[in-house]
Amino acid sequence: MSGSSRPVYHQDYIARIRYSNALPPPPNPPKLLDIPNTGLASGQYTSAGYASRLAREQPLNIEADAELGMHVDLVGLPGVFEGDERSIQLLDNPPPPHPGDRPLLRPLAALGKPAAQTANVSFLRRTEYMTGGAVSTLRYDNSSASRDLFRTVTSRTAGAGAARKKRRGADPVNQNDPGYIVRAIAKGFDLAYPRDAGKLVGADGEPVKALETALEEREAWRRPQHPSRPDLKLLDAYPVLPDLGAFPDTGSYLMVKFQTNPVAVDADRYDDRLDVALLYPVESAANAEKLAVARAAYEARPEAGKPPPVPTYDYQLYLPSSSSVAGIKRKFGRAGDEGEDDNDGGGGGGGGGEGAEDALYDYANPATGARSFRYDRVRRYETFHQSGEAAEPYAENVALALHDGAGEDGAGARQKAAYYYPIAQRTYIRSFRKDKVASMLGGARAPDLEEDRETVDTLEVRIADPDEDMRAHVAEHLAKFDPLGAEVEG
Numbered sequence: 001m002s003g004s005s006r007p008v009y010h011q012d013y014i015a016r017i018r019y020s021n022a023l024p025p026p027p028n029p030p031k032l033l034d035i036p037n038t039g040l041a042s043g044q045y046t047s048a049g050y051a052s053r054l055a056r057e058q059p060l061n062i063e064a065d066a067e068l069g070m071h072v073d074l075v076g077l078p079g080v081f082e083g084d085e086r087s088i089q090l091l092d093n094p095p096p097p098h099p100g101d102r103p104l105l106r107p108l109a110a111l112g113k114p115a116a117q118t119a120n121v122s123f124l125r126r127t128e129y130m131t132g133g134a135v136s137t138l139r140y141d142n143s144s145a146s147r148d149l150f151r152t153v154t155s156r157t158a159g160a161g162a163a164r165k166k167r168r169g170a171d172p173v174n175q176n177d178p179g180y181i182v183r184a185i186a187k188g189f190d191l192a193y194p195r196d197a198g199k200l201v202g203a204d205g206e207p208v209k210a211l212e213t214a215l216e217e218r219e220a221w222r223r224p225q226h227p228s229r230p231d232l233k234l235l236d237a238y239p240v241l242p243d244l245g246a247f248p249d250t251g252s253y254l255m256v257k258f259q260t261n262p263v264a265v266d267a268d269r270y271d272d273r274l275d276v277a278l279l280y281p282v283e284s285a286a287n288a289e290k291l292a293v294a295r296a297a298y299e300a301r302p303e304a305g306k307p308p309p310v311p312t313y314d315y316q317l318y319l320p321s322s323s324s325v326a327g328i329k330r331k332f333g334r335a336g337d338e339g340e341d342d343n344d345g346g347g348g349g350g351g352g353g354e355g356a357e358d359a360l361y362d363y364a365n366p367a368t369g370a371r372s373f374r375y376d377r378v379r380r381y382e383t384f385h386q387s388g389e390a391a392e393p394y395a396e397n398v399a400l401a402l403h404d405g406a407g408e409d410g411a412g413a414r415q416k417a418a419y420y421y422p423i424a425q426r427t428y429i430r431s432f433r434k435d436k437v438a439s440m441l442g443g444a445r446a447p448d449l450e451e452d453r454e455t456v457d458t459l460e461v462r463i464a465d466p467d468e469d470m471r472a473h474v475a476e477h478l479a480k481f482d483p484l485g486a487e488v489e490g
Contacts, residue, residue, distance in 0.1 A: 035054065074088075092303050182202065182208055184211055186200045186210035187210040189210070191218065191221050198210070224237075238403075240418045242420060242481050243401070243421060244482065246421065249473035250390075251476075252393035252422040252423060253421055253422065254423070254427060257426070257427070258429060259429065259430035262277075262317055273319045273320060275329070276320060276324075276325055276329065277317060277318065278317070278319075278375055278459065279316070280315060280316040281314070281315055282313060282380070284313075287311070291309060291311050295308075295309055307389050315380070315381045315382075316377055318459050319376060320373055320374060321362075324362050327362060328373055331463045332463065370460070370462075372460040372462045373461045375458065377457045379431055381432060382430060382433065383427055383429050384428055384429070385427075385428040386428065388423070389424065390424045390425065394422055397423040398420045398422055399421040399423055400418055400419070400421075401420075403415075403418075403419060404416055
């Protein structure tokens with residue numbers, strides 16, 4: 001009964017609710033710098049030298065204002081909000097400071113009173129290490145003891161200097177002198193070809209006196225050793241020479257790489273038609289537009305240091321029949337042996353006589369009867385990446401071919417060497433994706449391009465000797481390697 005008579009109290013429940021009052025995000029995202037670091041695990045963020053190290057390793061090309069930071073008010077700077085940051089970047093070639101301002105630009109180490117440099121401190125009690133500078137720093141009076149000490153030190157220093165000069169020989173010559181460079185080059189040829197030593201002739205027609213070769217240099221050339229793997233044994237050596245007989249009229253070659261195999265893949269046999277394939281360049285309006293935009297950007301900022309833009313082309317791939325490969329290779333292989341027979345009027349006309357050279361051609365035109373090699377079109381390719389400069393054909397890549405010289409049967413009259421060929425440009429091509437792009441855009445098929453309507457499906461190819469204009473272009477490039485020979489030929 002006592003429990004039911006207990007009073008009842010009503011109490012409301014009070015809950016604490018926190019309302020978020022976060023600030024809205026800024027209208028523009030912050031400009032962050034991608035700086036590589038070790039992360040939070042290293043604990044370097046709290047160290048005193050972390051910011052100093054970042055300032056040294058990550059210099060910012062941003063002009064500082066009076067508060068040593070980025071400009072607070074960017075409204076008056078032209079082009080900043082359009083993505084052009086040239087107005088807040090330092091100039092590539094800043095103007096020289098005024099002579100009156102140069103003392104203000106001195107480094108911190110040059111400020112203050114210069115500390116006196118104490119030289120010749122004999123903490124090891126070995127005074128003979130100081131005799132070299134004793135003449136310039138010795139202070140003596142007019143006493144006889146001081147004069148005797150000065151005379152002794154002077155004679156000892158002069159004797160040591162004469163001995164060092166005798167051991168060292170004559171004073172070293174200027175290694176940047178052109179005459180010294182020519183003599184050093186002649187020394188290398190004398191080491192490589194001892195039978196022809198002393199036969200190198202300069203541009204003036206006089207023999208070049210090469211530098212003397214040391215015994216260690218001759219021994220190193222006689223028994224070459226790998227710098228990091230002495231266990232390797234040299235099997236053969238080839239002199240590296242330019243193949244002057246294979247230079248095209250452009251002065252360099254173009255290396256082309258297909259994204260996929262251009263022919264049907266056969267794991268058992270290599271398709272020899274690729275050795276004599278033809279890539280016919282095709283100019284398109286899209287490539288011309290890209291080139292115009294790239295040239296405008298280059299001319300707008302030539303000081304950026306980027307190479308000038310290179311034209312981009314599409315290519316038509318042509319292949320002959322498998323039975324024609326042997327004749328085409330033989331045609332090129334006999335160009336150096338029987339040049340008179342090769343010059344058979346290969347300009348594509350009616351052709352020469354019915355000799356052995358015409359017999360190599362396996363196709364006759366039904367209308368004119370002219371014999372040639374027939375090439376059929378395979379497909380069109382487009383360039384998706386290229387690198388290199390025509391002005392610097394040796395900057396990135398060169399092709400190298402090892403030639404063992406004349407064989408036992410006397411075949412091959414070329415010198416044994418590793419011949420290199422300049423490659424001015426590397427081009428990566430893939431199948432032309434006109435239909436693929438059209439399907440991505442929702443169309444059934446892209447309309448025929450102007451260059452597609454002018455596509456040649458068959459080529460009739462005749463091989464002939466180069467004409468005079470082509471020979472002149474080749475001679476210009478050969479003159480860079482053999483100017484005296486080019487003058488004689490000219």
